[in-house]
Amino acid sequence: MADAVVTPWDVSGDVDYDKLIKEFGTKSLSDELLARLQKHTKDLHFMLRRKVFFSHRDLDWLLSKQEKGEQFVLYTGRGPSGHTHVGHMLPWILTKWLQDKFDTELYFQLTDDEKFLNSDKLSMEDTHNFAYENALDIIATGFNPKKTFIFSNQDYAKTMYNIALKVAKLTTFSTAKGVFGFNNSTNIGMTFFPAIQAAPCFLPTELKGKKTPVLIPAAIDQDPYWRITRDVADRLGYYKPAALHGRFLPGLQGPNSKMSASKPDSAIFTVDAPEVARKKIMKSFSGGRQTLKEHKEKGGDPDVDTSCQYLFQMFEEDDDKVTEVFRQFRAGDLTSGDVKGMLADKVEAFLKQHQKKREQAKKNLDKFLVKD
Amino acid sequence: MADAVVTPWDVSGDVDYDKLIKEFGTKSLSDELLARLQKHTKDLHFMLRRKVFFSHRDLDWLLSKQEKGEQFVLYTGRGPSGHTHVGHMLPWILTKWLQDKFDTELYFQLTDDEKFLNSDKLSMEDTHNFAYENALDIIATGFNPKKTFIFSNQDYAKTMYNIALKVAKLTTFSTAKGVFGFNNSTNIGMTFFPAIQAAPCFLPTELKGKKTPVLIPAAIDQDPYWRITRDVADRLGYYKPAALHGRFLPGLQGPNSKMSASKPDSAIFTVDAPEVARKKIMKSFSGGRQTLKEHKEKGGDPDVDTSCQYLFQMFEEDDDKVTEVFRQFRAGDLTSGDVKGMLADKVEAFLKQHQKKREQAKKNLDKFLVKD
Numbered sequence: 176m177a178d179a180v181v182t183p184w185d186v187s188g189d190v191d192y193d194k195l196i197k198e199f200g201t202k203s204l205s206d207e208l209l210a211r212l213q214k215h216t217k218d219l220h221f222m223l224r225r226k227v228f229f230s231h232r233d234l235d236w237l238l239s240k241q242e243k244g245e246q247f248v249l250y251t252g253r254g255p256s257g258h259t260h261v262g263h264m265l266p267w268i269l270t271k272w273l274q275d276k277f278d279t280e281l282y283f284q285l286t287d288d289e290k291f292l293n294s295d296k297l298s299m300e301d302t303h304n305f306a307y308e309n310a311l312d313i314i315a316t317g318f319n320p321k322k323t324f325i326f327s328n329q330d331y332a333k334t335m336y337n338i339a340l341k342v343a344k345l346t347t348f349s350t351a352k353g354v355f356g357f358n359n360s361t362n363i364g365m366t367f368f369p370a371i372q373a374a375p376c377f378l379p380t381e382l383k384g385k386k387t388p389v390l391i392p393a394a395i396d397q398d399p400y401w402r403i404t405r406d407v408a409d410r411l412g413y414y415k416p417a418a419l420h421g422r423f424l425p426g427l428q429g430p431n432s433k434m435s436a437s438k439p440d441s442a443i444f445t446v447d448a449p450e451v452a453r454k455k456i457m458k459s460f461s462g463g464r465q466t467l468k469e470h471k472e473k474g475g476d477p478d479v480d481t482s483c484q485y486l487f488q489m490f491e492e493d494d495d496k497v498t499e500v501f502r503q504f505r506a507g508d509l510t511s512g513d514v515k516g517m518l519a520d521k522v523e524a525f526l527k528q529h530q531k532k533r534e535q536a537k538k539n540l541d542k543f544l545v546k547d
Numbered sequence: 548m549a550d551a552v553v554t555p556w557d558v559s560g561d562v563d564y565d566k567l568i569k570e571f572g573t574k575s576l577s578d579e580l581l582a583r584l585q586k587h588t589k590d591l592h593f594m595l596r597r598k599v600f601f602s603h604r605d606l607d608w609l610l611s612k613q614e615k616g617e618q619f620v621l622y623t624g625r626g627p628s629g630h631t632h633v634g635h636m637l638p639w640i641l642t643k644w645l646q647d648k649f650d651t652e653l654y655f656q657l658t659d660d661e662k663f664l665n666s667d668k669l670s671m672e673d674t675h676n677f678a679y680e681n682a683l684d685i686i687a688t689g690f691n692p693k694k695t696f697i698f699s700n701q702d703y704a705k706t707m708y709n710i711a712l713k714v715a716k717l718t719t720f721s722t723a724k725g726v727f728g729f730n731n732s733t734n735i736g737m738t739f740f741p742a743i744q745a746a747p748c749f750l751p752t753e754l755k756g757k758k759t760p761v762l763i764p765a766a767i768d769q770d771p772y773w774r775i776t777r778d779v780a781d782r783l784g785y786y787k788p789a790a791l792h793g794r795f796l797p798g799l800q801g802p803n804s805k806m807s808a809s810k811p812d813s814a815i816f817t818v819d820a821p822e823v824a825r826k827k828i829m830k831s832f833s834g835g836r837q838t839l840k841e842h843k844e845k846g847g848d849p850d851v852d853t854s855c856q857y858l859f860q861m862f863e864e865d866d867d868k869v870t871e872v873f874r875q876f877r878a879g880d881l882t883s884g885d886v887k888g889m890l891a892d893k894v895e896a897f898l899k900q901h902q903k904k905r906e907q908a909k910k911n912l913d914k915f916l917v918k919d
Contacts, residue, residue, distance in 0.1 A: 333702075343739070346735050359720050362717070362718060370735060370736065
């Protein structure tokens with residue numbers, strides 16, 4: 176099997192998360208640290224209990240700051256190259272939980288500049304439009320309108336650029352090349368962009384006029400950005416951002432498949448009609464056996480089964496129920512069709528509710544958006 | 548003698564302007580083209596008659612557009628790393644003449660982002676403050692307040708960044724490296740910056756909603772930026788900017804000396820007291836002989852004499868007078884002290900008037916500044 180590739184623009188191959196922790200130089204999310212977090216939050220989100228979020232940078236430091244009365248804020252983002260799919264929403268769900276538990280601010284960056292720079296097809300208007308489409312999904316996730324600041328980089332460019340300049344001045348092309356694999360053919364917008372993605376880590380300190388701890392919940396492919404950011408933070412008089420790293424939700428075609436806007440069947444999009452989503456799930460990759468007879472005899476593999484994984488990572492909150500589904504699927508007592516049906520019920524219900532909230536969000540955009 | 552170096556950050560050695568035309572791939576400003584320009588302007592500015600502006604890109608094309616009714620606009624800039632000296636003002640004087648003759652708009656970029664990125668000492672606040680100090684000198688030059696738009700890149704970053712993204716997407720690191728000599732140690736702000744300096748070439752088209760010709764009068768060291776800009780213009784649906792290239796006013800220490808804010812005696816700054824400026828001139832490099840006797844016998848060299856050159860390039864409008872000064876200095880009839888005194892009179896008068904206008908400019912900043 177080919178070695179996995181994990182960069183902000185490409186995740187492919189069989190991702191070994193323990194190996195990534197070593198390669199990226201992050202720390203695994205220990206039970207001790209989760210217990211410490213739980214002192215603040217009372218309960219633990221299932222994505223943390225199940226290590227869907229499995230790695231971190233400086234979460235312990237962040238909690239110490241919090242315990243000393245330095246309220247942290249949250250920062251995450253989205254690259255608006257198309258419609259939102261459920262994989263994008265996975266970290267948002269944990270982010271909302273963190274916002275609720277710590278009653279804290281969230282800064283949400285929509286990188287409609289980078290998605291333009293990095294696309295052969297998308298215009299600035301395209302990525303800007305998708306930024307606003309995606310913002311509806313962000314709002315529908317349920318973030319606190321009083322404490323959530325969503326911005327498109329195109330619309331907030333003055334604020335972003337002026338902070339990014341400070342980051343950029345301390346970041347050589349050589350460093351950016353080493354971290355992101357840039358080469359001589361990379362365009363000069365892309366090589367500058369890490370400074371723009373770093374900017375929101377320092378924005379709260381600028382806005383509040385005091386050093387403010389920042390926690391970034393995001394999929395682990397974004398970690399290279401935080402390396403650059405952490406490299407320069409001290410010298411600029413800011414705290415290094417802390418990070419919580421999530422796994423990737425697999426595409427509907429199986430463990431190493433990608434979700435892509437250009438392949439509608441690869442993912443469940445938030446704008447999919449619920450019955451369309453059901454059909455996609457029923458056609459998705461299964462960890463069951465070739466025939467029903469064989470499945471009943473030998474059982475399936477929940478670790479590669481799309482529906483089992485979707486239930487585990489995102490759609491079934493109840494640990495006992497997930498454990499039972501996995502046990503029965505492994506035993507052959509639940510068929511592929513059974514678990515697909517369970518997931519489809521969950522996803523249909525989720526989409527119906529989400530799409531209602533998404534519609535309402537259109538009226539509330541102004542409460543969330545910040546612009547220059 | 549060492550080969551001359553001419554880049555936007557370094558001009559040193561003995562500059563051979565004919566050689567630069569070949570190296571940069573520009574065209575010399577021919578008498579025919581000047582005659583064509585004169586059909587529009589009636590007279591010709593002495594900086595054009597004397598080939599202080601000696602090279603161009605597409606000035607002929609620009610005049611054709613103008614003749615077909617497509618009004619061009621002017622764009623120039625200033626890197627605010629310190630106070631303005633008279634060398635900075637040289638191209639502004641021609642730019643004002645062009646604005647008056649063609650009754651056209653002028654876009655004036657203050658690159659307080661780049662001067663921060665490229666300095667070991669200056670903070671963003673420093674370069675921003677200098678941008679506003681320099682703006683006073685720009686206004687004092689006499690530009691039309693109704694048709695002149697001065698902006699600091701820090702303050703106009705949203706507008707600049709959103710146009711720069713389009714330029715950056717089409718410009719590889721390799722191209723920027725080839726044009727500017729960037730290397731792996733260059734910071735990622737500097738490698739992006741050519742896109743920001745290109746942006747005002749396309750801004751008038753964006754603001755007016757129709758393709759608008761742009762003419763850039765500036766010293767020839769800025770030409771590399773227009774190469775990058777012209778490379779991408781067609782593909783983005785803009786006209787290529789035309790350029791008029793000026794020579795450098797030498798430093799007060801002689802033909803290859805530099806003017807620098809860190810060496811007060813190297814240049815006449817617009818904030819210098821007139822009597823201080825006089826003293827600097829009296830101490831400046833002379834093309835005269837070692838003794839008065841030798842000078843009277845053999846004569847001096849006006850081509851290297853600072854005062855002769857300052858009179859020729861900037862401070863004596865009357866061709867006959869300049870010719871006569873050069874002739875007499877060469878013949879030994881005018882001493883170094885004589886021509887220094889002539890220049891000092893001119894410069895004192897210039898500074899007195901300029902400083903009055905500069906003081907008035909403080910009240911008129913709002914009429915000229917644009918911001919996001």
